[in-house]
Amino acid sequence: MESCISCKPLGFGCMRLPMLENGEVDHAQFCNMVDLFLERGFTYFDTAHPYLDGKSETAIRAALVQRYPRSAYTLANKLSNSCFKAEADIRPFLQTQLDACGVEYFDYYLYHALNADYYKKFTACRAFETVQQLKAEGKVRHVGMSFHDKADVLDEILTDHPELEFVQIQFNYADLDDPGIESRRCWEVCRRHGKPVVVMEPVKGGGLADKLPPAGKLLFAQAGLSPAAAAVRFAAGYEGVAVVLSGMSTLAQLEENTAYMRDFAPLSAAEQAAVERVQALLKRQDSIACTACRYCTAGCPKAIDxxxxxxxxxxxxxxxxxxxxxxxxxxxxxxxxxxxxxxxxxxxxxxxxxxxxxxxxxxxxxxxxxxxxx
Ligand code: SF4
Ligand code: SF4
Structure with missing residues (x-):
């Protein structure tokens, strides 16, 4: 199946934009970041109304939409749980998002952060039917979801809703086999359903970049990698991953990320080995030395995972x-x-x-x- 997402594999996550001391987005720096991102051939921007309390959307309008033709970029936005209470709220909410961003349509529209609980609400509010109508009217071009729950829940949603075109999951080398997050299993479910994957949190909120322990940084330096490059390229190298989102806050971060992703190449065997050494190092930091063998779960009378x-x-x-x-x-x-x-x-x-x-x-x-x- 042809992917609905066709672009260079780095996306600009607009949830941690550069900010001024007065609490407003640093427009000048954001403009410079947008310019360099586009100049280097990247096109995918991702936002949501709750990001920066609505300021992410309006900052995108000022720095991107009002300065570039619509064909120069693609824009993803989301239907967030906190932004609607009933079916009747969804259509006007999407219109406020279009107005805030200053666009006629979103290239990608996602049900935001679905989990088992939100899925029930989105279903009860007929969100899936409403957004498909909005797609038919041309207000959104492709419909997907972002997801934060276990792989079985993802499987259930994709089975119920084969019309979903792509899935955004949390995926990084530290969470790959984390039993609470199940990144690998979620990725496998996406592959089984033939859905392109958008990766979020490739550097785990900075924990695998600047905040990586010094021993991890050293291991990557020996392999000629920066921690951020190792994490983003690790995620982008997985089959079916269409784009990896990075929530960039400074021009320097954007310069670095776009430099190594401009001519993306998956990690070499030596670089992959460095990632595995860092994975082992992080595992040793665990306060509870559980190996996730799951021997304990079957007999628990309270079904505690x-x-x-x-x-x-x-x-x-x-x-x-x-x-x-x-x-x-x-x-x-x-x-x-x-x-x-x-x-x-x-x-x-x-x-x-x-x-x-x-x-x-x-x-x-x-x-x-x-x-x-x-
Ligand atoms: S049996 Fe022990 S090591 Fe295995 S999953 Fe349970 S707590 Fe973790
Ligand atoms: S109820 Fe508590 S002690 Fe008993 S099996 Fe479950 S987790 Fe263990």
Missing amino acids: IPALFACYNTSQVYEGWNSEAYYEANTLHGGKASDCVRCGKCEAICPQHLPIRELLQTVARRFENEDSI
């Missing part, structure tokens, strides 16, 4: 500011919270790592379920 909750906790400890809370919520949506543990001990009897699971779950509960600690 123990390795997934431990993974959320590990992530929250290593990647400060990362959205582990959202993943904890997605993993416990239908019960199975850490605090549900009845301390029967069945899991500990079977754990090959001899982890004090009951005690650790209390720590996890304190981290994610105590309002004061979140």
Whole structure:
């Protein structure tokens, strides 16, 4: 199937734009970034109404839409959960987005951050039918979704909605086999359904770039890579990945990213080996040494996804500011919270790592379920 996304494989994620001290977008710097991005042959811009409280959309209008012909770029926007309550809200909301961005249509329109819970609401509000009507009217050209939940939920949505043309997933070398996020399994589901993949968070909110531990930076330097280049090229090298989004905040970041992605080449064997060494290094930083073998889960009377909750906790400890809370919520949506543990001990009897699971779950509960600690 021909991909609906055809562009150089780096997209400009407009959720962390350069800001001035007065809280406004740094228009001059953003213009320079837009200019260089387009000059180097890249065309894909991604926004959503909640980004920068609506300022991302209006900044795009000023720096991109009013300065370049419509054919020079493609623009993705999203139907966000927080922006509608009922079916009747969707159509006027999309019109406010078109007006804010100053365009007649969006090239790509995504159901934003779908998970099992949001999927129910989007279905009940007939979002899928409404957006298809808007597509038929030419207000959006291609319809997809961005996704934050487990691979089985993704499979269910794509099975129910074969009309979706592409999927945006969180995908990076640290989350690949994370049991709380399941990046690899989500990518496999997309491949099975024949959907092009848009990658978000390739550097995990900076955790795999500037904030990577010094030992990781050294390993990449020895392979002639910057941490950001390693992470973005790792994601872009996967089959079916059409574009990797990078939320760039400075001209320097944009210069670096566009330089190594201008003539994109997948990682060489030596570069891939460096990524694997860094993956192992990051794994050793985990506070809870769970190997995700899942021996413990089948016998739990409270259906607690123990390795997934431990993974959320590990992530929250290593990647400060990362959205582990959202993943904890997605993993416990239908019960199975850490605090549900009845301390029967069945899991500990079977754990090959001899982890004090009951005690650790209390720590996890304190981290994610105590309002004061979140
Ligand atoms: S001790 Fe808690 S987590 Fe372990 S099996 Fe029993 S209820 Fe489940
Ligand atoms: S049995 Fe132990 S190591 Fe395996 S998934 Fe459960 S907690 Fe993790």
